[in-house]
Amino acid sequence: MFARDIGIDLGTANVLIHVKGKGIVLNEPSVVAMDRNTGKVLAVGEEAKRMVGRTPGNIVAIRPLKDGVIADFDVTEAMLKHFIQKLNVKGIFSKPRMLICCPTNITSVEQKAIRQAAEKSGGKNVFLEEEPKVAAIGAGMDIFQPSGNMVVDIGGGTTDIAVISMGDIVTASSIKMAGDKFDAEILNHIKREYKLLIGERTAEDIKIKVATVFPGARQEEISIRGRDMVSGLPRTITVSSVEIEQALKESVAVIVQAAKGVLERTPPELSADIIDRGIILTGGGALLNGLDQLMAEELKVPVLVAENPMDCVAIGTGIMLDNVDRLAKRKIM
Numbered sequence: 165m166f167a168r169d170i171g172i173d174l175g176t177a178n179v180l181i182h183v184k185g186k187g188i189v190l191n192e193p194s195v196v197a198m199d200r201n202t203g204k205v206l207a208v209g210e211e212a213k214r215m216v217g218r219t220p221g222n223i224v225a226i227r228p229l230k231d232g233v234i235a236d237f238d239v240t241e242a243m244l245k246h247f248i249q250k251l252n253v254k255g256i257f258s259k260p261r262m263l264i265c266c267p268t269n270i271t272s273v274e275q276k277a278i279r280q281a282a283e284k285s286g287g288k289n290v291f292l293e294e295e296p297k298v299a300a301i302g303a304g305m306d307i308f309q310p311s312g313n314m315v316v317d318i319g320g321g322t323t324d325i326a327v328i329s330m331g332d333i334v335t336a337s338s339i340k341m342a343g344d345k346f347d348a349e350i351l352n353h354i355k356r357e358y359k360l361l362i363g364e365r366t367a368e369d370i371k372i373k374v375a376t377v378f379p380g381a382r383q384e385e386i387s388i389r390g391r392d393m394v395s396g397l398p399r400t401i402t403v404s405s406v407e408i409e410q411a412l413k414e415s416v417a418v419i420v421q422a423a424k425g426v427l428e429r430t431p432p433e434l435s436a437d438i439i440d441r442g443i444i445l446t447g448g449g450a451l452l453n454g455l456d457q458l459m460a461e462e463l464k465v466p467v468l469v470a471e472n473p474m475d476c477v478a479i480g481t482g483i484m485l486d487n488v489d490r491l492a493k494r495k496i497m
Contacts, residue, residue: 170251171263171481172244173298174278176229177320177343177448179209180478181247184485188478190247194320196239197225208246217363231340232267232295232322233274237281244285259288263481265295267322269338293484295319295477296326297333299446302480303470307331312434313441316423316459317477318449320344323419325426327434335429341418343449346371353411354390358401362390371452375408377416378454378461409454416455420462427463442466446476 171182174194181190192209199206200222207215216225228239248260262282266275275292282290299317300307307313308331317324320343326336347367354362354370366388376382382405392399423443427435443465445456450473460467470476 169261169263169485170248171265171478171485172282173265173295173477173481174229174244175319175477176227176232176322178474179243179247180475181251182478182482182485183251184482187482188475189251191475191478192247194229194243195225195227196243197223198239200224205242205246208243216365230321232319232338233270234277234281237277241281241284244281248286259286261289261291262287263291263293263484265298265477265481266292267338268294268296268324268326268333268336293481294324294326294333294336295322296324296336297328297331298480298484299324299470299476300326300328300444300480301483302476302478303444303446303473305444311441312430312437314426314430314438314443314465316419316443316445316450318342318419318445318447318452318455320448323422323447323449325419325423327426327430327438329434329437334431334434335426337422337426339418339422341415341422342447343371345415346375346412346449346452349411349415350375350408353407354388354401354403355393357407359393360390360399360401361393362388366390370403370408374403374405375412376405376453377409377412378457379409381405381454381457405453412452416452416458420459423459423463427465439465442468444468444470446470446473448474 169184173180179194183189193213195212197207197212197215226239228236234240279290296315296317300315305313307328313328323342324338327334350370351367354360374384374386385402385404387402389400450469456467456469
């Protein structure tokens with residue numbers, strides 16, 4: 165039996181793995197639970213995420229990727245190894261080839277770290293591709309034509325914005341403002357306004373269930389529980405879409421500004437194409453209520469959310485795996 169080629173969307177929040185011929189076979193949080201005393205890995209992925217903020221002192225839940233790059237090499241390697249073993253993609257005689265996505269502006273040192281972690285976890289040849297390019301392919305854009313395509317990929321740690329033509333990136337920007345920062349803004353808002361401490365998971369719940377970034381796009385409320393900073397006792401409060409819109413205003417403005425910057429650096433012919441085709445939003449952040457409306461209003465260009473925004477990069481790796489032999493010739497390595 166020979167090994168299968170695999171594509172990995174190594175995200176700050178989630179890891180998605182696409183196995184050639186099978187499609188997306190794994191989608192789990194990028195979290196590893198370890199015993200602080202022995203350094204032993206106790207749980208990975210979904211099981212580890214359930215432990216976040218709920219563990220005794222000796223067990224720590226680590227997110228080994230920060231802002232789209234590896235923050236803890238050993239833990240990333242352990243996580244990848246766990247996922248690859250779980251999928252059973254290694255052959256008896258061979259190791260799988262891997263295609264991994266990374267942000268557009270990462271350094272050669274960070275690229276080397278990703279490659280080494282993948283090789284140590286069982287990869288044979290490791291290819292790296294820029295995330296917005298792969299996301300655009302996964303969203304169904306034909307990026308190999310001589311026309312402009314613009315994609316905004318909002319993940320957990322980074323937002324990658326790129327204009328792509330003829331299969332390559334013309335102008336791009338990568339900023340460390342994405343889903344995790346939105347959660348942090350919500351968490352800080354609750355702390356500041358209500359003197360209530362909540363966890364990351366509660367902040368994420370608020371973001372999914374009631375948050376909006378476009379005035380009037382959503383009118384909902386949610387009851388949340390946390391610890392009162394004054395009395396130290398549990399307390400319940402209700403938060404609304406309107407106040408969360410205010411809390412996220414500055415963070416979202418940074419993404420809009422970065423998109424404007426990319427458009428300003430785009431050649432005029434390609435800008436004309438983008439007005440026709442619009443901007444595609446991908447990544448989990450694309451699901452943030454009202455973001456497409458806000459960007460369309462600010463950028464004066466149609467903005468569309470991709471069909472499966474969270475899976476775009478993984479779907480894109482699958483399409484690129486079909487041409488992995490061409491990648492090998494180009495030697496991205």
